[in-house]
Amino acid sequence: EPLTAYLEKDPQVKDAVGMMAMRKNSEIAPLSEYVPYGLTVNVNPVMVVIDKEILEHYGQAIPDYENWTMQDIMEIAKATTGTDPVTGKQTYGMSMIAAASANKNYIWASRAVNNDIYEWGDSLKNTKVNFVNDKTKEVFNYLTELSSYASPDYIEGLDMANAYTQDNNLAMFIIEDVYSAYNTIKAAGLEDKYMLAALPKIEDGEFKGITSSHMGDWNMAICNTSTQKDLAWEFMKFMVMDDVVQQWILDTYCIPANKEASGKLGEYMPADYADPISYVVSTSPLEFSASANNCYDSSNFGTFANDLTTVLNEMFQGNMDADAAMEYVKKNLDDYMSTLN
Template sequence: MKQGKSFWLMLLFMFVVAVLAVGCSSDDTAGDNGSGNDEGAVDGEWEGQTIKVQLIGDFDLEDSTDPITGETTKGLQVIKDEFESQHPGATVEFIIMPWEGYTEKTQAMITSGEADVYQMPGIADFAAQDVLEPLEPYIENDSEFDLDIFIDNQVNGWKALGSDSDELGIYGLPFLGDARFIAYDKQLFDEWGVEYLSEHPTMEEIEEKAKQMTGENPVSGEENYGIWFRGDWSSAFTLINIAEGQNGSWGNGFAWDEIEFNFDSPEMESGLEWLLDMKEYAPDGLVSDQGSEKWLTPDNDIAIMLNQGPGDTIMPAYAQGLGDRIAIAQEFKNDEGVGGMFAGSPITMAKDSENKDLAWEWMKFATSETVQQYIFEEANGMPAIKAAETWDSYAEVKNLMDPTMEAMSTPWTPRYPWASSQPRFILTSEVEAALTGERSATEAVEKAQKESQEWLKNRN
């Protein structure tokens, strides 16, 4: 009898051991979500792993309350909590830096290996340094991730060349969307009896209507200006877009040893001449970013604003109760419907990250509806995914968001490779020189071409 009882106890013990062994084996092999398999995470899979994520701009870790409106904005803590709940055992830490000097600060960070994931507008320069992880293997091996979630051309816009590659590759995923467009005040158009801008205005249309709305407003009796544009830091991009509207371009090539600039092309020269003409219908102070202080206020005195962005237009317009008064037209496009600077920010993975699988998990999460909706509703940023068009918050500002989404899908891609490099500042300086009367348009574009080519030669 004792022998039979011992037999059954031994059999039960072996069964329990077998069950436990199967459970342990399952835990050990599941959930390699990076470049391996794409099975779901299990409890504690990411135990002890920490990734550091660098972000640029007006992000806050904690909730904040607007002292004027009383509205509360959620901090990044809600994003941190959600990511960590989806990835048991993982920790994400944020490093937030201002836009001022972000290129140099990012360079210092990535050189010293301070973060795993970077928000990186200057992706072309960093990919060429071989400090970024190519993302194609992660995308191809993750059946749960699909590039079709992004707005058209957002992925292509951030493609870059690696240090030893002859073909553009994916080193970043779209994170912050952005665009450039022409904004205008419908009330001023109505008061002057001028027809609204067409969806795709020409240079001639802009000039004609700006001229008509410069002077004493026939209704208010106040002085109005037909147009405004920044004559300082963004003026290079404004000029390039004007050239694109004439079927010109900044140049060609992407690798530094293949780039050729067209800064002294006929389209660039005539574009700068056009900006000098437009200055006659603008308030003083363009070069010092002055004269537009009343824009997006009930007392606005400017009819047309060139080279505007959604962050400075959409939410501020609605906050001032001007959401139905302001309208958006597209920047100048070439005959193929393409034009305007590709803007925004991608997120990238540091090549020296020690937790690449978890970093990839964060990158997927950062491009999900959860984070993209947070960016739109809490951080006053633009989403980069198509699903945004289904959100209630999008519907509330649809009249301004629809043309913005179009602008985001039709810029020049890939992003100008020199957009964060010295040629941008050379061209900007020469546009300023022309606007202040130091040089003629011809002299300015010729000098910009010469100095940019010399810089390129020295760099190569």
């Protein structure tokens, strides 16, 4: 059930949360608008874990995540790939989100450069996807270069075997399971060794200055055949607004979508972890998620996620360049769009 009318009736709910489950649906609203269909209860923001010891060994300053850039990440990754000057061990500068989900790296990188590829029409079949452009090429080349500072085990998903340990050899790694990662670090007694950071800010456009970190979520929706829609809404409000529920979410190692509640993470973890998480939750636009945003929409466009994962992994292994990758994805997008007509 679309929640637009409910949110108009209770605007404080929309103001309270840092993310909502939103999609585009031409049967409900113009495709230029997002339709809220679920209230997000808790979130999983994409974050960067930084091994402060490795950076220190290479003489790299701890980054200011509220102001660092994509180029800063690249330079740190390059500088920390090699033989650790202190330990003599091989280290790698970056592990991105797992190669099996490489499309999610495209999401944050394309958001960072504001690669808005959509011209929304009255319906999906009248929508244009301008995927082949200079910014897409920039994103592909950036991620490919960044992958050159990853462990050879990255493609197989084995490079994280020693992550969160004293023997970790990754200067930075991008993750989606933030609270679980923190608990692992805490259990190992390594809270001082690591820290979290948000991904760089979006460089230009409507959302300039907002972090490119997107969020996954756990949300609640109203069944559109329900005979008790108003009661369902009251329960959903309870789950995102009630103070006791927010305390319960925090106590069960989850990150509340409620912005005020996420600001209390400092009672559960050091500032190096709590502050970056709260920063992402409190500043991210409501419509930016891992499934739908102004640069990426896997809910409306067929095999988009799989195609991106395929070409990125081919590029990471040197089997494809950016131009070939763009043409591969474009062909599948065009084939999909043609089926709508």
